[in-house]
Amino acid sequence: MGSLPLDALQPLDPDTFAADSSAVVDFLAGYYRDVDKYPVRAADLEPGRLRRLLPEAAPEFGEPAERILADVRRDVLPGLTHWQSPSFFAYFPMNASAAGFAGEMLSVGLNVVPFMWVASPAAVELEAVVVDWMARLVGLPDRFLFSGSGGGGGGGGGGVLQGSTCEAVVCTLAAARDRALGRIGHEGIVKLVVYASDQTHATFQKGARLVGISPANFRVVPTAAASGYALTGAAVRAAVEGDVARGLVPLYLCATVGTTGIGAVDPVRELGEVARRHGMWLHVDAAYAGSAAICPEYQGYLDGAELADSVSMNPHKWFLTNMDCCCLWVASPAALTAALSTDPEYLKNAGGGKPQAAAGAGAIDYKDWQISLSRRFRAMKLWFVLRRYGAAGMRAHIRRHVAMAEWFERAVSADERFEVVAKRRFSLVCFRLRGGGDAMNRELLAAVNASGRVFMTHFVVEGKFVIRLAVGGAMTEMRHVGDAWELVQRTAEQLLQRRGTRKNEDENPLPW
Amino acid sequence: MGSLPLDALQPLDPDTFAADSSAVVDFLAGYYRDVDKYPVRAADLEPGRLRRLLPEAAPEFGEPAERILADVRRDVLPGLTHWQSPSFFAYFPMNASAAGFAGEMLSVGLNVVPFMWVASPAAVELEAVVVDWMARLVGLPDRFLFSGSGGGGGGGGGGVLQGSTCEAVVCTLAAARDRALGRIGHEGIVKLVVYASDQTHATFQKGARLVGISPANFRVVPTAAASGYALTGAAVRAAVEGDVARGLVPLYLCATVGTTGIGAVDPVRELGEVARRHGMWLHVDAAYAGSAAICPEYQGYLDGAELADSVSMNPHKWFLTNMDCCCLWVASPAALTAALSTDPEYLKNAGGGKPQAAAGAGAIDYKDWQISLSRRFRAMKLWFVLRRYGAAGMRAHIRRHVAMAEWFERAVSADERFEVVAKRRFSLVCFRLRGGGDAMNRELLAAVNASGRVFMTHFVVEGKFVIRLAVGGAMTEMRHVGDAWELVQRTAEQLLQRRGTRKNEDENPLPW
Incomplete structure (x- = not known):
């Protein structure tokens, strides 16, 4: 041979x-x-x-x-x-876990590609089941589920597991765009406008540009302390009305539940009503805080989600699911697949594949729900996490971290040298030294990180430099948060002392 | 506490x-x-x-x-x-291996996010090293490398590991688009035209649409048997000149080395010259066959790559690297990052991160080289594969599969009932039964797949249904290819016999 x-x-x-x-x-x-x-x-x-x-x-x-x-x-x-250090408090957590790892190993070892139903039916169906499970856990309305809560009938919508919010955003922007261009013709692409707040994740700006929206047509609507840095319906309405008067076409509005900078929450219902009135696609980005919504006490933040066209959250952040995993739910799968489907000959099932009857019965071709044709078997990972820890275990995981953040917030509040900036809602605390201005806060963060004992990052809100402590690591315990606070306090003391000395001496100033 | x-x-x-x-x-x-x-x-x-x-x-x-x-x-x-069955011959192979698995496990277990240099310097640097290694292995010109072959000086270009060709295509299309729109203004987006052949992967059509190119401006240039189904420079030139005469703007041309349908190879140099003349971005898609280019005998297919703006290939197909892993190399990283960079406050390194000097010295922020902000540590996986098997081992892996495909091709050619359709260049053999037309070939494939003993898929070339046997599974050995051929022969015999019987009886025709 x-x-x-x-x-x-x-x-x-x-x-x-x-x-x-x-x-x-x-x-x-x-x-x-x-x-x-x-x-x-x-x-x-x-x-x-x-x-x-x-x-x-x-x-x-x-x-x-x-x-x-x-x-x-x-x-x-x-x-x-x-990133898995118990003292990693930077960005947002990026959870690993034994179950997330086990599920990912199975996915990587089986190495199947559930891009079409026939290419691995069980992998596709597990994904459809798991996104429905997640939708129920976070309390989404039936319209985002494949199977309605009645059991039998379909919910009309459905979900998909992608790699990141960025991908999900590009897909929903493309769906919204093509829905609009279907009405106004492709030349209208130069008139389409996307709305977000100054707290919205940068990925929306990048995504809008990627799908061909003019950078001049991306509106960054300002927020303020009065609304807790939330995007208000009134502010969006004003921006939209101005654009409409100039002959532009409102396309897409992003509401964030738990912004990256400070964890602000946009009012979903209020923004949904504005979006509906102006025929805009509303996307709810709950990348980080969506995990908290498995606890009933946080589900109120998603109130009004029935007015949204799409919702996303990332189990790879705070849901013990190793990188990468983003749940995207849409109310109209047809709007998504209309923008993303391909049907080349080499993927037709003429060689004896999907039965005729399959299309309606959950035989989803997920390649038409995302950017890429090929894709990982991510459902195995999320399913393993849910099975291994259960909903109750996951709620405990979330509440444990929120309790630690609460403790840190109380500790900061109790120290008159510090202030908490912006209300804490989940496990993210934003704080700063009251005196010393931005320079000293920058220096405090640099010194704390240089110690190697923690890692935190910063944000700038209304021109003020704030330090972010994001709790949520899989190994983080109270003692690590306590140590972080002690380190911040001690470092601040040294800086304040040096500043006192320098003020007294008033000579040879150090370069900070 | x-x-x-x-x-x-x-x-x-x-x-x-x-x-x-x-x-x-x-x-x-x-x-x-x-x-x-x-x-x-x-x-x-x-x-x-x-x-x-x-x-x-x-x-x-x-x-x-x-x-x-x-x-x-x-x-x-x-x-x-x-997909890991030794008798999986469908689509293209999707390799798994002990080394790919081990590398992926390290990546998943460490769960770091090398989206910015400071977020994990070694992960970013390993990626830059590994894409240079791969570029050298497949014989790419220095302009696609970070470090030129001289050792010291930079190559001027560089690479990134993405999840799929589709992602890579979207990124390069966006880079090409923004480079063009910089000249002609954003309103010009409706004039941009993308060129591909009728053999080009559907992802280019999807990608062009995703980045806002009008579907009416995607040219599918026909190919023919005379050129081995390759896209010719003359055909592209004719299409481009027609579009220019109508006031449109040629944007992007795709050359494929190893098409998905039949493994055709477009002439890179010839297409590169047309692209240069008309200011188009040339992308070379070597998703499948790029792996073969680690063997010197296949590097000729990439001749002319110095005229390209970008090149991609997928180690997750035929390079023993578990899903997902796509190498994208660009000659001008600046063109890519101009279209894809973001610089929000929460990612600035004010809190003591990347030193000032870092930017030039390989401190890459890979988030600006791809769609998503977050990203996997894919370099660990590809590095593990290269270390564990070595270049020599990988060449043996490729040549082993090509030898099996050669054997299959000879066997088909030696059986007068069959014909090989389109020249075999790598490990993909396209064949059909001479008699019986498309219906019988469809039936042959359906019956072969229904046996459960192999899985193959099909393609249609010039209206003819052909069966594809893509060799390349990590566990595939000669005996599996031999068994596949026996099964095809035996099944064909039964079909031909049944047809003979039917012809003789000429009554009660079965529905095929």
Whole structure:
């Protein structure tokens, strides 16, 4: 039968697979055991360090897994910022968990591609089930579900698991755009306007530009302290009316539940009413805070979601689901697939695939629900998390972190040198030193991060520099939040003392 | 320090992590051992089967990993199409390997987010190193590398790891579009034209539409047998000149090395010259066949790549790198980041992050090289594959599959009942039964797939239905290709016999 090269690899030999994989599991278990010993933010901030350690070209011959793992430990780990450190309070949490890992391993190991129903029916159906489960958990209206809460009848909508909010936003923008262009013709693309607030995630601006909306037609509506930095219906209405008067076409409005900067919450119902009146697509971005909505006490923030066209949240942030996983729900799958479907010959099922009857009965071709044709089996991961921890376990996970953030907020409030900036609603606390202005707050954050004992990031609200402490790491416990507060206090003391000394001496000022 | 809910999870407890993960490793090793016992294409093609097996809502309480794995085995596996089966010859291969799995596990377990340099310097730098390694392996010109082959000086270009060709295409289309709109103003978006062939992947049409190109301005240039179904420079030139005469603006041209349907190869240099003359962005899509270019005997297909603006290939297809991983190289990173960068306050490094000097020295913010802000640590996976198997091992992997496809091609050619349709260049063989027309070929494919012993898909070229055998699975050996050919022959015999009988009887025709 023809000769083969003698040195053929056996890349999925079960014994090699098990041995290599076990070595990685041991490596990672050790990493979790020791992760709090690493500086949280990469210790070595000299650009090009790793590049200099590595050869110019790929090796010619293969090496054992153990040697590669040793290099990961020696060369890579010191250059990582440790997102799973219990003292990582930067950006938003990016949860890992044993269940998220197990589910992802299954997905990666099976390595199926559920881009069309026939290409792996059970993977597609598991996804449809899991997004319905999630929709019910966060209390979304039936219109976003495949199967209505009655059990039998369909909800009319449905969900998909994508990699990120950014992807979800691009898809919904394209759907909204094509719905509008269907009415006004493709030349109208230059008239379409997208609305967001000055607190909305930058991905909406990027996404709008990506789908061909003129950057001049992206409205950043200002917010203020009076509304808790929420986007008000009145402000949107004013902007929309101005645009309409100028002959432009309102397209898309974004409401955020839990903004990235300070965790503000836009009033979904109020914005939904404005969107409806002007024929705009309303997207609700609950990337971070959507996880909290599995607890009844937070579901009020989604009130009015029945007025939205789409809703998204990221289990990979605060829902113990390793990167990447974003739930996108739409009320009208047809609007989404009209913008995103393709039907090339090589994907038709003429060779004996999907039965005729399949289309209506949940035989979804998810390639038409997203940007990419190929896709991961993400449902396995989210399903494993939900099965392993259960809804009750996940609620406890959320409430535990909120309790820690509450404690931190109380501690900051009780120290007269500090102030809490913007109301805390979830597990994000924004604070600053009252005296010293932005310069000292910047310096405080820099010093705290330089210690390697925590990592926090900042935001600027109404021109004021604020420090963000975002609780939510899978290994974060009360003591880590307590340590973070002690470190902030002690560092602030030193800065204030130095500033006192300097003021007294009034000479040779340091460059801060 | 405040009381916490008593039932707090410990989602990254190292012992639970190791126990659950080991159970999954055992599960997968067993799966690989037995995968050839499953019907290749999902056995159970009844839509809604899995949905009916699962409850309407997520469980309230968590369960042990073993119970979940038992459900995966019982409920999910029978509904999967087994992409890792050695007899999966459909679409293109989607490689898994022990090394790809190990690398992905490290990435998933560390769960860092290399979206900005400071967010994990070593992860960003490993990515820059690995895309340079890959560029060298496939013989790309220096202009697509971060570091030129001289060693010291930069190549001027650079690469990024994305999830799919589709994402890469959207990014390059947006870069090309914004470069053009910079010259002609945003209103010019309605004049931009994208060129591809009737063999080009559907993702280009989808991508063009996504970035706001009018569907009426996507040109599908016909190909013919005479050029081996390659897009010719003359055909593109004719289309472009027609459009220019009508006041339209040529924007983007796609050259494919190894088309999805039949593995055709467009002449990169010839198309590059047309693109240059008309100021178009040239993208070279080598999604599948790019892996073959690590063997010198295939690098000629990329001749002329120095005329391209971007090149992409997917290690997740035929390079033993589990889903998902797409290399995108660009000659001008600035053109890409101009279209995709964002700079919101919460990502500025004021809190003590990236040193001033960093920007130039390889401190890349990859969020500005792709659609999404967040992103996976894909470099770890590709690096692990390259280290574990080496360039020599990977070349053997490729050549082994090409040898199997050659054998199959010879076998088909030697059987006068069959014909090979379109020249085989890599590991894809397109063939059909000479007699019987499309109906019998469709039936042949349906019967072969229904046996559960192989899975192949089809394509239509110049109106003719052809069967595709794409070799490349990680576990595929000569005997599997041999068995596939025997099955095809035996099934064809039965069909031809039945047809003979029917012809003789000339009554009661069956519905095919």
